[in-house]
Amino acid sequence: MxxxxxxxxxxxxxxxxxxxxxxxxxxxxxxxxxxxxxxxVLQTIPPRACLTAxxxxxxxxxxxxxxxxxxxxxxxxxxxxxxxxxxxxxxxxGIAVGSSSVLSLLYRVCPLLFPHKNHLSPMxxxxxx
Numbered sequence: 001m002x003x004x005x006x007x008x009x010x011x012x013x014x015x016x017x018x019x020x021x022x023x024x025x026x027x028x029x030x031x032x033x034x035x036x037x038x039x040x041v042l043q044t045i046p047p048r049a050c051l052t053a054x055x056x057x058x059x060x061x062x063x064x065x066x067x068x069x070x071x072x073x074x075x076x077x078x079x080x081x082x083x084x085x086x087x088x089x090x091x092x093x094g095i096a097v098g099s100s101s102v103l104s105l106l107y108r109v110c111p112l113l114f115p116h117k118n119h120l121s122p123m124x125x126x127x128x129x
Contacts, residue, residue, distance in 0.1 A: 037112055044105045051098035054091050061087055 025031075065084055071077050 047101040
């Protein structure tokens with residue numbers, strides 16, 4: 001399907017040779033780039049989906065906590081309170097892990113998609129302003 005034969009060496013260097021073109025077309029470079037970069041770009045989707053789902057759960061968790069705080073204290077509400085503590089733990093730890101995963105994959109993908117820009121600099125260069 002892809003017109004170039006490309007190899008990724010162990011040191012993450014992409015080697016494509018125009019002499020190994022399988023079929024010549026005006027879109028050969030685009031299809032080769034898509035074939036090489038798509039697995040890396042598609043790796044960012046599951047962490048982003050998990051982060052979105054956990055962020056979506058937050059209002060429901062807060063609503064349930066407010067409802068629970070207005071009920072009378074009993075053995076059942078105490079047990080539900082413990083479950084709510086566990087749910088808060090899972091949601092916020094999941095958001096922390098998801099955020100770090102999304103950012104690390106983003107820092108990995110951006111230089112591949114935009115090699116001419118410095119996306120990894122932590123702060124902008126203020127001397128140029």
